[in-house]
Amino acid sequence: MTSSEDRETQIKALASEARLAILRVLADPKTHFAHQRSADPVEVGVCMTLIAEALGVAQPTASRHLHILRQAKFVTVRRHLKWSYCQRDDRRIQEHLDWLSGELLPKR
Template structure:
């Protein structure tokens, strides 16, 4: 995995907000009608609305998160749905802890 891309992904407040929103998709996007946000993912359109940014801006943020491995994107018909990859985020955090010489979890 490209650690520079991962660091870039985590260094952005809008991208961090996306990751927080995707941590509880049912709570934040329960109104999504096209697919179950927990099982299928959250439509990029709804993420753009939640960030109050244009679709192209949201797409750019989401693409960086995808490149970093922190989200997966699934296309269905004309829409794209995003899910957070908690395992990848955990591996990144483990790497940061190891690089900084920290032991144990973040608790």
């Protein structure tokens, strides 16, 4: 069960165009990050440096956005060798969308 505090964090996480952009590019890492050579972008995730490049922002800015997405549980981060790699958590995103539609759409 997700708490109201978690829901608030998730809503805030989605209130940023930069964070939405991150979620969009991570939805199809094979297409957007095929040039990543250090690890398979689908299986391991996408290097934070490449996410910053895709957004056209400095790495600390991208890291901050990724931290917020991680707090919302929409992104997971794992270490591989000496880098950190990010993946979307589609199950958590879908759970949030299901909750949101239940809250906002009329009951049938």
